[in-house]
Amino acid sequence: MSGLYTETREVLRKYGVRLRRSLGQNYLIDEVKRQRILEYADLREDDRVLEIGPGIGTLTLPMAELAGHVTAIESDPLIAAILMDRLQVDNVDVIVGDALRVDFPEFNKVVSNLPYQISSPITFRLLEHDFELAVLMYQKEFARRMVAEPGTREYSRLSVMVHFLAEVEIVDYLKPGCFFPRPRVESAVVTLKPTGFRAPAFLEDVCRALFQHRKKKTSKSLRESFHEIRTDLSFNEVLRGLPPEILEKRVFQLRPEDILEIAEHIEDLSGSS
Numbered sequence: 001m002s003g004l005y006t007e008t009r010e011v012l013r014k015y016g017v018r019l020r021r022s023l024g025q026n027y028l029i030d031e032v033k034r035q036r037i038l039e040y041a042d043l044r045e046d047d048r049v050l051e052i053g054p055g056i057g058t059l060t061l062p063m064a065e066l067a068g069h070v071t072a073i074e075s076d077p078l079i080a081a082i083l084m085d086r087l088q089v090d091n092v093d094v095i096v097g098d099a100l101r102v103d104f105p106e107f108n109k110v111v112s113n114l115p116y117q118i119s120s121p122i123t124f125r126l127l128e129h130d131f132e133l134a135v136l137m138y139q140k141e142f143a144r145r146m147v148a149e150p151g152t153r154e155y156s157r158l159s160v161m162v163h164f165l166a167e168v169e170i171v172d173y174l175k176p177g178c179f180f181p182r183p184r185v186e187s188a189v190v191t192l193k194p195t196g197f198r199a200p201a202f203l204e205d206v207c208r209a210l211f212q213h214r215k216k217k218t219s220k221s222l223r224e225s226f227h228e229i230r231t232d233l234s235f236n237e238v239l240r241g242l243p244p245e246i247l248e249k250r251v252f253q254l255r256p257e258d259i260l261e262i263a264e265h266i267e268d269l270s271g272s273s
């Protein structure tokens with residue numbers, strides 16, 4: 001067994017902690033994978049790192065040595081107390097709270113083995129901020145949906161939104177044995193670089209409406225889920241003026257740019273009505 005596994009078990013035993021699956025408490029115990037994550041983050045002395053869900057500090061401790069400053073947001077007060085006790089440095093702030101609610105400090109990098117149950121909201125919350133690089137661990141299936149191309153089974157609302165908001169790449173995969181306790185799922189490490197794209201008002205609504213019927217034709221899907229789009233326009237007003245080649249495609253075959261065209265069309269009509 002690796003040194004990181006032994007260290008993790010010892011810390012948990014010392015503080016008498018039982019990890020909670022409901023909070024996504026699966027801690028990294030693979031030293032090689034930890035080293036790779038740190039390499040992808042390419043930390044420098046002037047980096048201000050944000051970490052979501054630091055746990056007992058498996059990534060936090062080495063990051064504190066490499067970066068100028070780390071802010072770690074941990075929701076479990078008991079785990080946060082252990083982390084604070086283990087930290088012998090003064091360049092780490094630990095915030096005890098829910099990463100979906102607390103204010104983020106200034107940061108230029110995000111490095112986290114995320115609690116998977118908040119993958120989607122935390123990703124979109126992070127992407128509302130301006131930063132240089134994120135190195136994030138997700139459940140493998142979620143990561144694959146993030147990078148999925150049109151026409152594939154994994155292509156989804158998430159793929160479309162992420163396509164516009166960030167350059168995304170899966171850079172590593174991890175088996176359940178890389179964690180303690182062993183989760184049921186496999187994981188993937190993803191790098192994200194925000195594009196600075198500002199999504200038009202209707203993009204999210206249009207995506208939500210369309211992907212409720214991913215195998216139907218776009219015109220039919222739009223009609224059936226038109227209530228999802230918060231506009232005073234009628235379905236027929238929106239339909240007029242949309243290119244037939246877009247309306248004929250099945251939703252899962254639409255390119256992100258096609259979906260953007262629909263959203264911008266609605267925005268244009270809303271502005272002129």
Ligand SMILES: C[S@@+](CC[C@H](N)C(=O)[O-])C[C@H]1O[C@@H](n2cnc3c(N)ncnc32)[C@H](O)[C@@H]1O
Nearest residue numbers: 027028053054055058074075076098099113115
């Ligand atoms: C997958 S573990 C990662 C721990 C550590 N970074 C590692 O790699 O071993 C996720 C951590 O996030 C914490 N967590 C769960 N939900 C959270 C939330 N909403 N906000 C902040 N932390 C959360 C859990 O208590 C857990 O310690």
